[in-house]
Amino acid sequence: MTQASEIRALSHGDILDDEQLLARYTVADRSLPWLRANFVSSIDGAATHEGTSGGLGTEADGRVFALLRQLADVIVVGAGTVRQEGYRNLGLNEDAEKWRTAHGLAAQPPFALVSASLRLEARDLANYATRPFVITTESAPAQARAALADVAEVIVAGDTEVDTAEMKHVLTERGYPQIHGEGGPTLFATMIAQGVVDELCLTISPRLEGGSARRIVDAADATPQAMALAHALSAPDGTLLLRYLRLER
Numbered sequence: 001m002t003q004a005s006e007i008r009a010l011s012h013g014d015i016l017d018d019e020q021l022l023a024r025y026t027v028a029d030r031s032l033p034w035l036r037a038n039f040v041s042s043i044d045g046a047a048t049h050e051g052t053s054g055g056l057g058t059e060a061d062g063r064v065f066a067l068l069r070q071l072a073d074v075i076v077v078g079a080g081t082v083r084q085e086g087y088r089n090l091g092l093n094e095d096a097e098k099w100r101t102a103h104g105l106a107a108q109p110p111f112a113l114v115s116a117s118l119r120l121e122a123r124d125l126a127n128y129a130t131r132p133f134v135i136t137t138e139s140a141p142a143q144a145r146a147a148l149a150d151v152a153e154v155i156v157a158g159d160t161e162v163d164t165a166e167m168k169h170v171l172t173e174r175g176y177p178q179i180h181g182e183g184g185p186t187l188f189a190t191m192i193a194q195g196v197v198d199e200l201c202l203t204i205s206p207r208l209e210g211g212s213a214r215r216i217v218d219a220a221d222a223t224p225q226a227m228a229l230a231h232a233l234s235a236p237d238g239t240l241l242l243r244y245l246r247l248e249r
Contacts, residue, residue: 003236005059010232021067022099024231025201025243030073033172035164035196037181037188038068039216040203046213047185052085056205060235068201070096072109072180074133074171078187079115087111091129106130109180112171113152114162114187118144126151135167164191189219198246200227206238 007016016024027034040056041047049055057065069075070092077087090111092100097107112133113120118140125132125148134152136145139160148154157166164187171179181191191197202216227244234240 002059005063005235007060007063007233007235007241010234016233018063018067021064021233022071024233025064025068025071027178030178033168033177033179034198035076035168035179035181035191036068036072036199036201037183037191037197038065038201039183039188040205041216042205042207042209042213044208044210045215046209046211047216048213049207049209053183054085056203056207056209058203058205058235058237058239060233060237060239060241061203061205064201064203064233064241066092066096068180069109070099071178073105073178074112074176075109075180075182076112076114076135076167076171076187077182078184079113079117079120080186081182081184082113082120084184110176112155112167112176112179114164114167116140116158116160116162118148120144120148122147122151133171135162137162162187162190164194164196168196183216185214185216185218189217189223192217192225193219193221193223195225197225199230200244202242202244204240204242206240 040053091108101107108130110130110132112135114135116137132152134148134154135157137158138156145154155170157163226247228247230243230245232242
């Protein structure tokens with residue numbers, strides 16, 4: 001671990017190891033449906049640098065990001081983010097696999113790719129570490145659904161738009177209640193509007209972006225939801241790692 005990836009609790013300043021970090025992010029009852037969203041933002045609210053969220057990442061952010069995946073039953077991500085960020089075969093490392101199996105979890109959490117239009121390449125999905133899910137709609141093209149069914153489990157949730165409440169329910173019913181959402185901003189907006197977000201883990205990257213970059217949520221209408229700060233962590237480079245929990249359930 002480099003100094004840049006050292007993470008401290010703002011409340012007492014002690015350096016936290018991975019087990020302490022995992023304890024801070026673990027949901028007490030893993031059997032309950034829980035949707036955690038995870039984003040990074042610049043100080044001035046930009047969600048991307050040169051077109052990708054990865055451009056805002058720091059070593060501390062990458063460390064927590066990997067631990068949040070380690071805790072997840074399933075990783076949910078919008079198809080647009082898959083295309084933009086270049087998601088390919090994103091398996092956990094051997095140490096994370098050992099930790100998961102020691103804690104009664106599958107070695108690898110599957111990905112669930114959300115797409116109403118099904119603009120996904122079957123050949124890309126075939127390379128994931130474990131068979132992914134594809135969350136789509138009743139009105140999605142039948143030919144595309146059939147092609148993707150060869151490499152993924154296709155789940156219909158909604159008629160013309162993906163119903164994220166139904167998605168959350170279906171994934172929980174299949175044994176994946178701990179859901180880790182990785183965006184993008186449009187899918188996150190839908191999740192907020194449909195009232196399914198239980199937690200937001202937000203990294204504040206120590207930089208100003210300026211320009212016209214998107215925010216972490218992309219919505220025309222406001223759908224306010226009260227959140228409470230669960231913890232605040234920091235790294236030597238000025239990275240802040242914030243965890244917010246939903247106040248009203």
